[in-house]
Amino acid sequence: MVDHRVAIDTYINTGPIANAKWRGMGQLMCHMADVLVFSDVIPDSRSVLLGNCTTPILLLMTNRIDVAVADKKNYYKFMNEVVQRPYVWFVVNNPYEAAYAGSKGVILPPERTQLLRPVGVTLLEKPPPEAAAARSKLVALIEHPGKPLLEITFIQPWLKERNLMEYVQVYGKIYGGPVVLSQHKAVISIPYQASVMKMYEGMVQGTVFAVPTPRFFKELVMDTYNGTMMEFCCRAWVKDHPEDWMEVVDWYHKDFIDGHAMFDSWDELEQLIKGEGKYTPEFLADKKATSKRLMLASRKVSLDGYRDLVEKMERQSCESLHRADMWPPPYANAWKRPERGW
Incomplete structure (x- = not known):
């Protein structure tokens, strides 16, 4: 064809x-x-x-x-x-x-x-609940082999250098889904795209993502690491919009940012991992509740928006069937076969 x-x-x-x-x-x-x-x-x-x-x-x-x-x-x-x-x-x-x-x-x-953002639905089977208690004491980190992500190129060696591996559970690409992540006290995530399904799916379950503050992230992206060490989709946008780039990166968008546990330096990340300083169990529990609340609010906006959109498109489809200028389709003459002479 x-x-x-x-x-x-x-x-x-x-x-x-x-x-x-x-x-x-x-x-x-x-x-x-x-x-x-x-x-x-x-x-x-x-x-x-x-x-x-x-x-x-x-x-x-x-x-x-x-x-x-x-x-x-x-x-x-x-x-x-x-x-x-x-x-x-x-x-x-x-x-x-x-x-x-x-x-x-x-x-x-x-x-x-x-x-209309993703609604964070997952059909994965929920993990056995007995593992939740052990996970709740650990911070999670996910490896993505084949990509120059900062979790692999810098953070893992840094964790070993600081003797922090006992506080961290490292997962491969297949980690069990958002419920597994939500059972950890936090998940270290350095944004490499403006948005990823992991964030939406995780926040629905109350996952707390540990991400750099906007100031620290901008420093990492623009001043410290290039693309061979730290992949990020939108460096050019950050460069051209130094004051408001957060508005187009969902990790830092006002609709979601308050659900994350932010760190402004590697020393602060160490405190978060150890549960020291401001990163108390109460602080992380509040972030967990906020994460879920923000994502459920976003889900409602998306579902309502799709309902409205489907109604408009259905109406347009029905109306077009009765319009003289829409049927036959405008391209029909291009498909017209020449009449045979017999």
């Missing part, structure tokens, strides 16, 4: 590849449902958008708007036209996605764009 002489690698996105996909299966994709949803890799929608499909379309942005796009200049120009279409809607699951798109000249339409 797709001309693979053009679309040799169907993941790498260019205009010709998107056009080949549209010519191969555009009508099928366009009319397979009353509403179409493209999530995560937004350029996957390029073929349907390029074909002027008028079925209501939701672009659910959980990643950069241009991920995997090879011809970015043409793509940005095209998306600038797409955002003006009244039947294309946008949801960003964190503030950075809209800000990043805007930095590329693609301004999402406020009347058809909503910030």
